[in-house]
Every structure is written in structure tokens, then in C-alpha cells.
Amino acid sequence: MASREFCFPKQRYRVMTNGEARHFVRFGGHNEQAYFTGDLADTYEGLVFNGNLVAWSAAGIAGFVCEQNLVQKSFFIDPLTHAFQHDPSALTHTKDEKEEVKPSIQRLIEAYGDPVQSLAGTAALVPDDLQDLDLCRAFAQRVLDFQRTKVHAEATNTDAWDILQFKYGSNLHLRPSILVPPYFYMRKATFNDWIEQNIKFAQLGSELAGDIPVAVQIVVAPDVVTDKDTRNQLIERYSELEAERLLFWIDDFSEHEASEDELLCLRRLWEGWAEGDKLVLNLYGGFYSILLSKAGTGPLAGVCHGPQYGEDRSVTPVGGGLPTARFYLFPLHNRVRFADALRLLRKQGWLDSREAYFDNVCSCPQCRRLIDEHGVEKGFLMYGEGKDVTFQRGGTTVSMRYPLRETQVAATAHYMYSKRREFQVVASKNAEDILEHLNRVHSEFRRFLGDSVAYLGNWERALRA
Amino acid sequence: MVREVAARLREQNLQVALEVPFLNRSIDLIYLGPDGCLIAIEFKRHDWKRALRQALDHTLGTELVYVCLPGSVVNENVERAAKEIGVGILVWCPGRLPDVYIEPAPSQPPIPEVEAWLRESFASRSRDIE
Numbered sequence: 293m294a295s296r297e298f299c300f301p302k303q304r305y306r307v308m309t310n311g312e313a314r315h316f317v318r319f320g321g322h323n324e325q326a327y328f329t330g331d332l333a334d335t336y337e338g339l340v341f342n343g344n345l346v347a348w349s350a351a352g353i354a355g356f357v358c359e360q361n362l363v364q365k366s367f368f369i370d371p372l373t374h375a376f377q378h379d380p381s382a383l384t385h386t387k388d389e390k391e392e393v394k395p396s397i398q399r400l401i402e403a404y405g406d407p408v409q410s411l412a413g414t415a416a417l418v419p420d421d422l423q424d425l426d427l428c429r430a431f432a433q434r435v436l437d438f439q440r441t442k443v444h445a446e447a448t449n450t451d452a453w454d455i456l457q458f459k460y461g462s463n464l465h466l467r468p469s470i471l472v473p474p475y476f477y478m479r480k481a482t483f484n485d486w487i488e489q490n491i492k493f494a495q496l497g498s499e500l501a502g503d504i505p506v507a508v509q510i511v512v513a514p515d516v517v518t519d520k521d522t523r524n525q526l527i528e529r530y531s532e533l534e535a536e537r538l539l540f541w542i543d544d545f546s547e548h549e550a551s552e553d554e555l556l557c558l559r560r561l562w563e564g565w566a567e568g569d570k571l572v573l574n575l576y577g578g579f580y581s582i583l584l585s586k587a588g589t590g591p592l593a594g595v596c597h598g599p600q601y602g603e604d605r606s607v608t609p610v611g612g613g614l615p616t617a618r619f620y621l622f623p624l625h626n627r628v629r630f631a632d633a634l635r636l637l638r639k640q641g642w643l644d645s646r647e648a649y650f651d652n653v654c655s656c657p658q659c660r661r662l663i664d665e666h667g668v669e670k671g672f673l674m675y676g677e678g679k680d681v682t683f684q685r686g687g688t689t690v691s692m693r694y695p696l697r698e699t700q701v702a703a704t705a706h707y708m709y710s711k712r713r714e715f716q717v718v719a720s721k722n723a724e725d726i727l728e729h730l731n732r733v734h735s736e737f738r739r740f741l742g743d744s745v746a747y748l749g750n751w752e753r754a755l756r757a
Numbered sequence: 758m759v760r761e762v763a764a765r766l767r768e769q770n771l772q773v774a775l776e777v778p779f780l781n782r783s784i785d786l787i788y789l790g791p792d793g794c795l796i797a798i799e800f801k802r803h804d805w806k807r808a809l810r811q812a813l814d815h816t817l818g819t820e821l822v823y824v825c826l827p828g829s830v831v832n833e834n835v836e837r838a839a840k841e842i843g844v845g846i847l848v849w850c851p852g853r854l855p856d857v858y859i860e861p862a863p864s865q866p867p868i869p870e871v872e873a874w875l876r877e878s879f880a881s882r883s884r885d886i887e
Contacts, residue, residue: 617780629780631781631814631817634780634817634868669868669870673868680778680878690776691882692778692781693780693781693874
């Protein structure tokens with residue numbers, strides 16, 4: 293069955309091409325603006341904002357989307373309602389020796405009201421809290437209204453608003469292209485508890501959304517996908533919904549580390565929905581998902597990722613940690629440690645000349661800029677530049693080398709160009725050629741990199757099955 | 758193991774640094790040879806495979822890289838794996854400097870800029886210890 297585009301209301305001023313995959317990137321914070329604007333604005337089609345970021349800095353988000361080269365992009369807001377069902381301490385931090393709800397979450401809670409307002413930070417939301425249909429309807433309405441109005445309301449206060457209205461007409465309205473009803477995380481052990489709530493809110497969403505299409509978010513643990521019974525229930529229950537669009541997130545699932553069986557179960561799930569005429573967007577996906585979004589062949593209508601990170605994500609993320617230098621190696625469709633990339637490129641002779649590098653590694657504008665300025669070897673080394681950071685760990689002085697800010701910016705720009713290239717390659721080549729290519733790359737690099745490239749074989753087999 | 762070897766090298770007036778940051782790892786021990794070469798040593802009691810994986814990165818910055826292992830761990834498999842990547846093997850000897858089991862024989866020289874990174878980190882860590 294041919295895939296359909298994941299399309300958006302025409303008032304976003306974009307001309308949609310039938311069958312074109314939708315490429316979204318999740319905006320994690322204002323310190324990431326450089327990865328989304330300027331030359332990089334053309335590397336993706338749509339934006340996703342986390343609800344707490346919108347709640348906390350709506351003016352900043354509004355200013356950002358009013359940027360000249362972003363105003364025509366689709367965006368939507370993830371309401372993050374699942375956050376309220378987990379350990380309440382995940383929503384709090386210690387301030388002046390007191391536990392308080394984090395400020396960005398507090399703003400979200402104020403927008404959403406009950407049932408989350410009276411519980412947040414002290415108790416987890418459970419299905420029993422969602423039995424009153426009137427309460428649920430009012431909650432869903434507030435969640436949708438927040439998404440519908442927050443960014444536009446702030447945008448009308450920006451300096452750029454008058455200029456934008458002059459350019460795009462008085463009908464300009466910075467609205468999300470889809471609205472996401474409340475949703476909750478499901479594991480196999482809790483599936484029966486939460487599926488009914490999720491379906492209820494999906495139905496309420498369709499009832500309350502008005503003229504903006506609804507997209508129903510589904511967040512599951514891998515065991516829900518790999519178990520045939522729960523997988524079939526997901527297909528059946530969500531296929532029956534009025535909403536055409538589904539946003540999918542599988543907890544802590546790396547396409548590079550998953551087994552062939554897990555990858556195949558995921559594909560079967562998406563196919564089940566696509567056969568029910570649903571448009572499915574994978575919220576955290578890599579090249580395997582991009583392959584499955586190939587128009588006319590794959591069941592996905594779109595893929596989303598973060599800028600360098602975010603091809604997989606934990607539902608309850610463990611934050612923090614210091615950055616490490618990684619390079620997105622296009623031939624492998626994976627972020628690899630800079631040292632591994634350097635050794636591989638040396639061994640293959642891909643640093644011997646500009647042509648060797650551009651033909652075999654990358655010819656994106658970022659790589660070209662560095663190589664034009666510094667030469668091939670030194671240019672590539674710019675992706676590994678770092679500084680020594682010394683700190684105390686367990687009474688011992690420890691020094692580690694961490695990437696410079698400029699290094700991270702360069703590596704992320706290269707990543708964004710690489711992802712755009714992946715969508716373009718998948719759109720332009722036929723499926724068989726792509727699968728043969730995966731097989732070739734796997735055979736070529738397994739001698740040098742061993743099992744760390746096993747995913748290439750898993751992807752090929754899961755796609756051929 | 759690391760600290761004992763470091764102490765014995767310093768007794769010979771050699772400049773030594775421990776936990777030297779390099780390409781998102783840290784090298785257990787580096788010392789400056791009399792001819793100005795940097796010698797990197799990765800120490801492990803059991804996990805020789807991990808030692809060799811870590812040592813492989815170090816070859817980007819210096820030609821002279823060793824793994825130091827207890828004698829009971831060293832065998833022909835370890836020797837073959839080390840020779841394949843051009844890394845030398847030292848055998849740990851309590852109370853004195855390790856014995857050289859095989860010398861390093863890298864297939865490619867270090868990249869000058871990467872070697873410069875390593876020297877910079879070595880110089881900085883040497884100062885920390887002093």
C-alpha cells in the first residue's frame with residue numbers, strides 16, 4: 293500500500309509533495325538554536341517542542357519560530373503528560389533544602405490544572421485518577437488549548453510580528469499543525485491499566501480539537517511491541533480511532549543495538565497501522581526508520597530525531613553527563629567515537645585527498661568548509677578538537693578531554709546535513725539498491741569494526757523479511 | 758601496578774604523568790623517553806581485550822604504546838592480537854620495572870596534530886602531579 297504524506301493544514305504556506313517523507317527535529321533548548329537556523333534551516337521540515345519548554349519560555353519559542361527562515365515550518369508541541377505518571381521525584385529538585393517542582397514543569401501544571409495539579413511532585417498520576425469523564429474532558433481541553441494558543445499569543449508580542457504580518461498577510465497564525473491529546477506510557481505489565489485511558493483521551497482529543505488535526509501519541513516499552521498480543525491490541529485499538537495521525541515513541545530503543553526480531557516487530561506494528569490508513573511518525577528514529585518511511589514501500593509517514601542525540605530516548609531520561617566527541621559517519625549511518633572514525637578514515641585512505649574524503653565520507657557544506665580552510669586531515673581533526681577538564685572523583689584528580697563548543701557545533705551541523713542526505717537518498721534510490729548497499733557496507737566494515745556494525749545486517753534482514 | 762611503575766620511572770628521572778586525557782579516554786601512564794618520544798602504557802589485571810582496545814586509540818598519538826599485563830594473562834592469543842594492532846606487551850613484575858614481551862610495531866605513524874594534542878595533555882598532567 294502506498295504511504296501517504298504526513299500533511300499539515302494549508303495555512304502553513306507549504307506546498308506538500310505527495311509521498312514525501314516528513315522530517316522533523318526536536319528542539320531541546322535555546323542553546324541549540326544554531327542547529328536549526330541559518331544554513332541548517334533547510335536540513336529539516338518540521339519542529340517539535342517539549343511542552344515544558346514552551347510553558348517556561350514561550351516568548352523565546354515564539355521569537356525563535358518567528359525567525360525569517362523558520363516561520364513557514366510546521367511545528368507541534370509534545371504535551372509530555374506521561375511525565376505525571378512516573379516517580380514524582382523526577383519532577384522536583386532541591387532548592388534551599390526543600391523539594392520543589394521544577395519551574396518549567398510547574399508552569400505546565402498551571403496550564404493543565406487537575407488532575408495533575410494537585411498531585412505533581414507528591415504523588416504519581418494513576419488510572420484511578422482519570423475515572424471522571426468530565427474531569428478528563430476538561431483536562432484534555434486545557435492540554436489542547438495550551439498547545440493551540442501559547443506560541444501564537446506570545447508571538448503577537450514580538451518585535452517581528454508586524455513585519456511577519458506584512459509579509460505573510462493578516463491571516464498569519466502561528467499554530468501547531470497538529471494537536472496531541474494527553475497520553476500515558478504503557479509497559480506490558482501496565483498495558484491493560486493504561487490502554488483504556490489512552491484510547492479515551494484520543495477520542496476526547498478528536499472531539500475537542502476543532503479545525504486542527506489530532507495526532508495521537510503512543511509511548512510504549514519494547515516489551516509491548518515484541519509481545520504479539522499487546523502489539524496486535526495496539527494495532528487494533530489505535531486503528532479504530534478517528535484520528536488519522538499517530539506519533540510513536542518506543543522507550544530507550546536504539547535501532548543500532550536492537551535485535552533483528554525487535555526491529556521486525558516494530559516494522560509489523562507500523563505496517564499494521566499503515567494498513568489501517570494511519571499516518572505514523574516515529575518520534576525518535578534513525579536510518580532504519582528513514583528507510584521505512586520510503587514512499588510507496590515503507591509504513592512510516594515521517595521520522596523525528598534530535599540534533600545529534602535523539603534517535604532514541606528513555607521515557608525517564610537520566611540526564612547530565614559530559615559530552616564526548618562523536619562523528620556521524622554517513623556510510624555507517626551511525627554516530628561513532630571520533631577516535632574510531634579517525635582510525636577508519638586513515639585505514640581506508642579517505643584522508644589522503646579531498647576527492648577521497650568527499651566521495652567516501654561526506655561532502656556536506658560543513659565538511660567542505662573545514663577542509664577548504666584547513667586541508668583534509670586537519671579539517672577532519674576539527675571534529676575532534678577538545679580541551680582538558682580536570683575534576684575530583686572519589687578523592688582522585690581526574691582529567692578528561694571534552695569537545696570544544698565549536699567542535700560540537702561543527703559536528704552537529706555535519707549531522708544535520710547527513711540526516712537530510714539520508715532522506716534524500718532514500719527518496720531517490722529504489723529499495724533493493726538501498727538494501728544491497730547496506731549489505732555491502734556491512735561486509736566491508738565488519739572486518740575493521742567487528743560486531744559494532746552488526747546492526748547493518750539486522751536492518752537489512754528486518755527490511756527484507 | 759600503575760603507581761609502582763610510575764615511581765620506578767621517576768627514580769630514573771623520567772617525566773611521568775598518570776591519567777592523561779586523550780580522545781575521550783585517559784591513558785593510564787605516559788612517560789617521556791630520553792629521545793623525546795612519548796611512551797603510553799595501559800594497565801590491566803585481567804581484561805587484556807579491553808586493554809588492547811584502549812591502547813588502539815593511543816596509537817593515534819604516539820608510536821610507542823604498550824599494554825602491561827600480569828604474566829599469567831599473557832599467551833599467544835594476546836600476542837597475536839597485540840601484533841595485529843602494532844601494540845607492545847609488558848609483563849608486570851612486582852618490585853621492578855615490567856619486562857618487555859614484545860615491542861610495539863605500528864603500521865602507521867601518529868598524526869602530527871593528534872600527537873600535539875597528546876603532548877599538550879601530557880605536559881599539563883605532568884604539572885598537575887608536580
